[in-house]
Amino acid sequence: MPESVNTLLAPTKESIVPKQAENEDSVIVAGVRVTRKSRAELTDHVVQATLDATAHAPRLLFDFNGHAVGLCRSDPRYAESLVKADVVHVDSEPLVMVSRLLTTTPVRGRSATTDLFYDFAEGFQANGISCYFLGATDAVIEECVARMSFLYPQLIIAGYRNGYFDEAALPDVVADINATKADVLWVGLGKPKEQLVSLMIRDHFEGRWIITCGGCFDFAAGHYQRAPLFLQEIGLEWLHRMVLRPRQLFWRYLTTNPVALYIALRQTRAVNVPKRRA
Numbered sequence: 001m002p003e004s005v006n007t008l009l010a011p012t013k014e015s016i017v018p019k020q021a022e023n024e025d026s027v028i029v030a031g032v033r034v035t036r037k038s039r040a041e042l043t044d045h046v047v048q049a050t051l052d053a054t055a056h057a058p059r060l061l062f063d064f065n066g067h068a069v070g071l072c073r074s075d076p077r078y079a080e081s082l083v084k085a086d087v088v089h090v091d092s093e094p095l096v097m098v099s100r101l102l103t104t105t106p107v108r109g110r111s112a113t114t115d116l117f118y119d120f121a122e123g124f125q126a127n128g129i130s131c132y133f134l135g136a137t138d139a140v141i142e143e144c145v146a147r148m149s150f151l152y153p154q155l156i157i158a159g160y161r162n163g164y165f166d167e168a169a170l171p172d173v174v175a176d177i178n179a180t181k182a183d184v185l186w187v188g189l190g191k192p193k194e195q196l197v198s199l200m201i202r203d204h205f206e207g208r209w210i211i212t213c214g215g216c217f218d219f220a221a222g223h224y225q226r227a228p229l230f231l232q233e234i235g236l237e238w239l240h241r242m243v244l245r246p247r248q249l250f251w252r253y254l255t256t257n258p259v260a261l262y263i264a265l266r267q268t269r270a271v272n273v274p275k276r277r278a
Contacts, residue, residue: 029099032082035088035107036106040119042111042116058207060085060086060210061209062082062085062089066092081199082195095107114216120184124155131185132159132186132207133186134177135162135188136218143223148220158181184209189212190215
């Protein structure tokens, strides 16, 4: 097990544009290479890759949104984690719009992690794929498991545990996960911790996918509500969340959203729009 997150993810001089192994259908948005796949295509891809008997090392699937754009500027370790991911999907309608405005091969649509959580559960259930939930509090994760088991009776939830552990406990955590023989590990620890932890355990997890999911366990447990569909479609789901949780989110969204949009427009244009000749 690596000695520390800092050791594993020391900043490099390389661009933060990811060099994923699975980037044949991708585009650079806000300086990051992201998949163009739709929700349905991404779900099918993850399911089929899990069933692929020739696959060995687990793949990493991370999300990319406005918060992530800002983190890439302020946290070199997080930026490097996106480079090391196999697939990065866009969980932001404004970033999808930026790709449509400034690229010739735009992202086909937003793949919200909270939607993929259920899409994947359906696909996993239909194909006998097992999963493990890592994150949240004991109460939240237990409620999440209960609700998902009710919605998807045939879904194999091989195990779960809360997300409160220190780095020294990681070897034991991974050993417990591997003992369940889970195919897919969902990691819900919040950015940037979940990405850094995923990288630390990648070489030790014996399943097929490690997927980060932020606060999905809280949503699945019924603690948070999704925004109305019309707000999701126009890129204002963040506003709904901010109204519901002003103390936690008001300052974050007020300061990060404008900056993230500026960075996204600037970096996407720099990569995809040819410079004018003098």
